[in-house]
Amino acid sequence: MNKIAVIFWTGTGNTEVMANEVVAGAKEAGADVTLFNTSAFSADKAQEFDKFALGCPAMGAEELEDSEFQPLYDQLKAQISGKKVVLFGSYGWGGGEWMNPWKEDAANAGLVLADEPLAIEGAPDDAGKEKCRELGKVLALS
Numbered sequence: 001m002n003k004i005a006v007i008f009w010t011g012t013g014n015t016e017v018m019a020n021e022v023v024a025g026a027k028e029a030g031a032d033v034t035l036f037n038t039s040a041f042s043a044d045k046a047q048e049f050d051k052f053a054l055g056c057p058a059m060g061a062e063e064l065e066d067s068e069f070q071p072l073y074d075q076l077k078a079q080i081s082g083k084k085v086v087l088f089g090s091y092g093w094g095g096g097e098w099m100n101p102w103k104e105d106a107a108n109a110g111l112v113l114a115d116e117p118l119a120i121e122g123a124p125d126d127a128g129k130e131k132c133r134e135l136g137k138v139l140a141l142s
């Protein structure tokens with residue numbers, strides 16, 4: 001089975017645009033993909049999926065969004081150790097720094113990163129959208 005959950009949090013829509021492109025890329029590669037805003041997903045659904053694309057912008061001071069995304073991610077990572085995952089999100093001024101501790105944390109939790117995380121400044125342009133589709137494709141084919 002190749003069931004993928006794409007789960008994202010967004011404040012102003014940029015990471016949602018990325019999430020939609022990740023979905024498109026994974027579908028093009030033949031996966032069965034479902035898109036969730038964090039508020040629509042709970043960790044007890046994790047076992048229904050084989051792979052996960054997780055999207056969250058840089059918030060706080062180079063951190064994950066702390067009211068919805070971080071708590072969900074903390075519960076989820078305990079349940080999906082050993083599963084394939086990709087990470088993505090939009091940032092503003094920090095050069096993508098928030099992605100480094102996230103990547104390290106995911107690896108420490110035993111998540112298997114199917115590709116390098118994708119960090120995009122602001123709203124993705126056409127080239128950025130293509131990178132998102134490619135990320136979805138790589139996850140689907142991994």
Ligand SMILES: Cc1cc2nc3c(=O)[nH]c(=O)nc-3n(C[C@H](O)[C@H](O)[C@H](O)COP(=O)(O)O)c2cc1C
Pocket residue numbers: 009010011012013014015016057058059060061062063090091092093094095096098121122123
């Ligand atoms: C409360 C808050 C904190 C933020 N902190 C950071 C940060 O630490 N580093 C950074 O590069 N951008 C930061 N940003 C900018 C967002 O990451 C950026 O606007 C991003 O495009 C938002 O993505 P979204 O449209 O998916 O919400 C912050 C924005 C807000 C509102």
